[in-house]
Amino acid sequence: MGLFAGKTIVVTGSGKEKGLGQGILRRFADEGANCVVSDISIDAEAQNVATDLAARGVKVAAIACDVSDSAQCVALVDQVVAEFGAVDIFVNNAGIGFMMKPMLEVDPADWAKVIAVNLSGAFYCTQAAAKAMIAAGKGGRIINIASQAAKTGFPHLPAYVSSKHGMIGLTRATAVELGAHGITVNAVCPNHVTTGLGAMQNEYFSKLLGFPTVEAYLANMAAKNPMGRPGLPGDTAAACAFLASDDAFYITGEALNVSGGEEMH
Numbered sequence: 001m002g003l004f005a006g007k008t009i010v011v012t013g014s015g016k017e018k019g020l021g022q023g024i025l026r027r028f029a030d031e032g033a034n035c036v037v038s039d040i041s042i043d044a045e046a047q048n049v050a051t052d053l054a055a056r057g058v059k060v061a062a063i064a065c066d067v068s069d070s071a072q073c074v075a076l077v078d079q080v081v082a083e084f085g086a087v088d089i090f091v092n093n094a095g096i097g098f099m100m101k102p103m104l105e106v107d108p109a110d111w112a113k114v115i116a117v118n119l120s121g122a123f124y125c126t127q128a129a130a131k132a133m134i135a136a137g138k139g140g141r142i143i144n145i146a147s148q149a150a151k152t153g154f155p156h157l158p159a160y161v162s163s164k165h166g167m168i169g170l171t172r173a174t175a176v177e178l179g180a181h182g183i184t185v186n187a188v189c190p191n192h193v194t195t196g197l198g199a200m201q202n203e204y205f206s207k208l209l210g211f212p213t214v215e216a217y218l219a220n221m222a223a224k225n226p227m228g229r230p231g232l233p234g235d236t237a238a239a240c241a242f243l244a245s246d247d248a249f250y251i252t253g254e255a256l257n258v259s260g261g262e263e264m265h
């Protein structure tokens, strides 16, 4: 029996192999949780993520949801409750972080898109998940995958940085209201992880900062990190597992850095 046997976890934006969402779901599947893979579409890659989880012996569903559409967020939660009985752990992980441009050149439509997915999407899903958790009367856990960019500024990512700072505000505001229902709400703030999104950022920032190669950029990142390497999906997954555990019941409204000491406030 794993730590989360009998629980159901939903992770938005979890349909990419090597993504943080897949890493989180793998950790929870290994701890016995039933898993819901969700992404903007359930393509072959998302099906692979689901197949890999099912091989770990837990019940798995893959459900499409564009988190920038509030009705789809409600439908996602409704379908999970219908198929699994409850939503115990909901992770807001869907995010766009690949629109890199100097602040003075950002198109308002791109700004709006990033805020719609990263921040409004987390709000819509939190509202839907919290309603289901309150109706079930068993408490719950909501975890927001923010970023180091929720704690500090980065160049050429103004909408992303703003959306992630906003996620911490959402975390705190929601935690204050949901505590009475036994629901904790926390954010996790990872530093750089070379996922699909992370790889696009590596390409862009290695050039912007004048590194001869992506490898040289990553080596510099590792050298500057107190723990000597960039992040891995398993680091974020471990933080989520702790925050979802009974041991973390009294922790809410926090924004936990998972950065090897790169970020300390």
Ligand SMILES: NC(=O)c1ccc[n+]([C@@H]2O[C@H](COP(=O)([O-])OP(=O)(O)OC[C@H]3O[C@@H](n4cnc5c(N)ncnc54)[C@H](O)[C@@H]3O)[C@@H](O)[C@H]2O)c1
Pocket (backbone or CB within 6 Å): 012, 013, 014, 015, 016, 018, 019, 020, 021, 038, 039, 040, 065, 066, 067, 068, 092, 093, 094, 095, 096, 097, 117, 145, 146, 147, 148, 189, 190, 191, 192, 193, 194, 195, 196, 197, 198
């Ligand atoms: N990789 C990093 O360095 C890093 C660091 C800190 C935080 N994060 C955050 O972690 C989360 C996961 O990122 P990742 O690095 O695994 O990248 P990723 O691109 O693999 O994952 C992002 C996922 O969000 C999905 N998505 C995009 N728009 C969506 C929408 N409208 N509705 C539903 N899903 C949508 C994508 O399809 C993708 O599966 C993101 O919120 C990201 O900001 C990543």
